[in-house]
Amino acid sequence: MGILIKDLGERGLLPILQKFCPPGIVGDDGAVILLDPDRQLVVSTDVLVDGVHLSVGLARPNLITTSGADAGWRAATANLSDLAAMGADPLGITVGLGIPETCPLDLITDLYQGLYDCLQLHRTVIWGGDICRSPVLTLSITALGQASPHQVIYRHRAQVGDLILTSGIHGASRAGLECLSHPEWGQAFPNHCRQTWIRAHQRPRPRLDLLPALRSLPQGTRISGMDSSDGLADAVIQLCQASGVGGQLHRENLPLIPELEPSLALEWGLYGGEDFELVICVDPVAADTLIQTSPFRIIGTIIPQPGVTLETGEGNLTISDHQSFQHFG
Amino acid sequence: MGILIKDLGERGLLPILQKFCPPGIVGDDGAVILLDPDRQLVVSTDVLVDGVHLSVGLARPNLITTSGADAGWRAATANLSDLAAMGADPLGITVGLGIPETCPLDLITDLYQGLYDCLQLHRTVIWGGDICRSPVLTLSITALGQASPHQVIYRHRAQVGDLILTSGIHGASRAGLECLSHPEWGQAFPNHCRQTWIRAHQRPRPRLDLLPALRSLPQGTRISGMDSSDGLADAVIQLCQASGVGGQLHRENLPLIPELEPSLALEWGLYGGEDFELVICVDPVAADTLIQTSPFRIIGTIIPQPGVTLETGEGNLTISDHQSFQHFG
Numbered sequence: 001m002g003i004l005i006k007d008l009g010e011r012g013l014l015p016i017l018q019k020f021c022p023p024g025i026v027g028d029d030g031a032v033i034l035l036d037p038d039r040q041l042v043v044s045t046d047v048l049v050d051g052v053h054l055s056v057g058l059a060r061p062n063l064i065t066t067s068g069a070d071a072g073w074r075a076a077t078a079n080l081s082d083l084a085a086m087g088a089d090p091l092g093i094t095v096g097l098g099i100p101e102t103c104p105l106d107l108i109t110d111l112y113q114g115l116y117d118c119l120q121l122h123r124t125v126i127w128g129g130d131i132c133r134s135p136v137l138t139l140s141i142t143a144l145g146q147a148s149p150h151q152v153i154y155r156h157r158a159q160v161g162d163l164i165l166t167s168g169i170h171g172a173s174r175a176g177l178e179c180l181s182h183p184e185w186g187q188a189f190p191n192h193c194r195q196t197w198i199r200a201h202q203r204p205r206p207r208l209d210l211l212p213a214l215r216s217l218p219q220g221t222r223i224s225g226m227d228s229s230d231g232l233a234d235a236v237i238q239l240c241q242a243s244g245v246g247g248q249l250h251r252e253n254l255p256l257i258p259e260l261e262p263s264l265a266l267e268w269g270l271y272g273g274e275d276f277e278l279v280i281c282v283d284p285v286a287a288d289t290l291i292q293t294s295p296f297r298i299i300g301t302i303i304p305q306p307g308v309t310l311e312t313g314e315g316n317l318t319i320s321d322h323q324s325f326q327h328f329g
Numbered sequence: 330m331g332i333l334i335k336d337l338g339e340r341g342l343l344p345i346l347q348k349f350c351p352p353g354i355v356g357d358d359g360a361v362i363l364l365d366p367d368r369q370l371v372v373s374t375d376v377l378v379d380g381v382h383l384s385v386g387l388a389r390p391n392l393i394t395t396s397g398a399d400a401g402w403r404a405a406t407a408n409l410s411d412l413a414a415m416g417a418d419p420l421g422i423t424v425g426l427g428i429p430e431t432c433p434l435d436l437i438t439d440l441y442q443g444l445y446d447c448l449q450l451h452r453t454v455i456w457g458g459d460i461c462r463s464p465v466l467t468l469s470i471t472a473l474g475q476a477s478p479h480q481v482i483y484r485h486r487a488q489v490g491d492l493i494l495t496s497g498i499h500g501a502s503r504a505g506l507e508c509l510s511h512p513e514w515g516q517a518f519p520n521h522c523r524q525t526w527i528r529a530h531q532r533p534r535p536r537l538d539l540l541p542a543l544r545s546l547p548q549g550t551r552i553s554g555m556d557s558s559d560g561l562a563d564a565v566i567q568l569c570q571a572s573g574v575g576g577q578l579h580r581e582n583l584p585l586i587p588e589l590e591p592s593l594a595l596e597w598g599l600y601g602g603e604d605f606e607l608v609i610c611v612d613p614v615a616a617d618t619l620i621q622t623s624p625f626r627i628i629g630t631i632i633p634q635p636g637v638t639l640e641t642g643e644g645n646l647t648i649s650d651h652q653s654f655q656h657f658g
Contacts, residue, residue: 002433002434002435003433003434003435004431004432004433004434005428005429005430005431005432005433005434005437008434010460010461013434013437013460014460016434016437016438017426017437017438017441017460018457020441020442020444020455021454021455021456021457022454022456031421031423031457033473035364035368035475036368039364039365041370041420041473043423043456043457043473045423045424045425045458045469045471046425046459047426047427047459047460047461047469049427049461049463049464049467051464052462052463091362091370092360092362094360094372094374094471095374096374096375096425096469096471097376098376098378099342100334101334101335102333103333103334104331104332104333104334105331105332105333105334105336105337105342105345106331106332108334108342108345108346109345112346112349116349125350125351126349126350127350127351127360127362127372128347128359128360128372128374130374130375130376130469131339131342131343131346131376132339132377132378132381133378133381134376134378134381134465135378135380135464135465136463136464136465138376138427138463138467138469140376140425140427140459140467140469142374142423142425144362144370144473146364
């Protein structure tokens with residue numbers, strides 16, 4: 001039979017497929033196409049499959065943690081978040097939809113309503129797409145954005161001495177999922193916590209609101225960045241690997257959920273995923289500006305030694321990506 | 330249960346989903362986004378599902394009419410053809426891939442090789458994308474192109490008195506499919522016919538080569554157009570409906586396969602699909618220029634009465650879209 005996809009995993013397959021792309025293109029949240037000296041087109045594609053990323057109830061009717069509208073909203077957020085991570089303003093999205101014939105129309109209109117509502121909040125639109133019959137509900141979204149060349153944010157530019165910053169709370173989406181899939185677990189927490197977490201899971205926001213602060217830094221400021229859609233640990237590891245450096249995180253500075261037992265807060269904060277915050281690396285002067293003008297906070301430092309460690313106050317832990325979300329393997 | 334997708338069909342679902350898009354956007358082969366006064370971005374999305382559009386052998390192992398490389402090539406052609414139909418030069422494509430875990434790696438690399446080879450022939454590239462696990466092999470391609478605003482071709486501009494033109498032979502891809510799926514049928518024809526038809530099916534070409542001829546028409550020439558990916562009949566019907574006019578085709582002028590029995594040649598020419606030729610409507614002066622400078626030929630006339638008829642020499646037949654390709658229903 002030769003090699004099967006499950007033998008490789010997503011990270012094994014990616015480098016093989018990258019050989020079919022122009023060099024230097026792949027590895028960020030989106031691709032950057034130079035349209036003219038003043039304008040870059042940023043393009044990002046996401047595929048969501050019911051039962052894998054979506055749980056809208058067709059594939060797994062007993063695990064309905066997301067309504068059609070929530071699934072649409074989250075798909076829009078995931079794609080706008082990729083644009084935010086690249087420093088680009090949204091131009092719009094296209095939607096490729098594979099639909100089972102037995103799918104209720106209401107589910108599809110709910111999905112589009114969720115997409116529409118999230119896009120409208122960020123003043124952007126659906127530019128059409130394609131629909132076709134499929135045994136499994138599949139949503140493939142391509143987001144288009146634009147930025148000036150000096151505004152585009154890549155992953156590979158972090159340098160030793162840079163500080164690592166992130167926005168928002170990490171772990172909230174994971175806690176919201178737990179409230180939905182194990183309601184008895186959530187009963188131990190105040191109602192306002194449960195509502196906040198569930199909202200973080202069902203209606204996450206892309207951090208396009210952070211772009212003005214990043215753009216107000218002096219022109220020429222070197223920013224590396226990506227979003228934390230696959231978890232905070234994954235984002236820091238990816239940024240360090242792409243830049244050929246290492247990272248040291250400080251546990252006391254991580255934006256975790258204070259209401260949770262500390263080890264659970266740390267686990268979900270590092271590996272929960274789907275928080276759609278930005279994780280960036282900038283020099284200390286730029287970092288100082290950002291923490292005063294925006295919701296970014298400093299969580300660590302870029303160091304020469306490869307790998308990512310967590311300084312706990314009682315020694316250093318190595319942060320591996322074993323727990324981070326992988327689509328295969 | 331309410332309404333199911335199968336109750337609506339693709340054409341019933343489209344107008345419902347169009348309500349979530351900006352007015353005037355949907356209805357062409359791609360969406361047109363104004364970037365600046367001199368440049369339009371043209372975006373087109375296609376979803377291909379194994380067993381529905383692709384027959385690469387995972388979903389239907391007994392019906393292998395297309396290798397992975399051929400499937401990739403055809404997917405690239407379908408998307409570049411949408412750009413050609415809009416009058417746009419390709420900027421590149423993104424690929425969203427849903428893959429079963431048991432899929433052989435070779436099939437995926439073959440698919441990408443086919444995409445790559447077709448794109449390279451047209452001097453364009455894959456700008457990354459996304460891969461994820463899926464129970465069914467799904468390929469979602471978004472093609473990006475650009476054109477000057479006056480070069481963009483829409484469907485809705487045909488006017489009474491325009492002539493209908495098309496390029497190439499229609500029905501060849503369908504004949505190629507027949508040769509592959511029923512080899513005994515093909516034995517009745519010379520080898521060079523079979524090879525030509527099979528090549529038309531497995532390695533179709535987008536008609537980007539026709540854009541220079543269209544652009545050499547005087548600026549301001551009104552061109553309506555689309556591609557014949559869903560069949561020649563469908564293309565003429567869609568152009569007429571979008572423009573609020575009717576069409577009369579002349580049987581003796583249709584570019585059919587001469588070697589076939591005439592009624593079969595007509596059926597496959599009108600309804601076969603996947604020939605990826607261009608179908609356009611222009612005024613008679615422009616039509617006269619095009620037939621002298623390019624492979625376009627005149628096949629009919631735009632008339633006021635709605636509907637499309639075929640003048641056979643022995644009376645008029647109504648051309649319905651009942652036989653044309655629909656993904657649902």
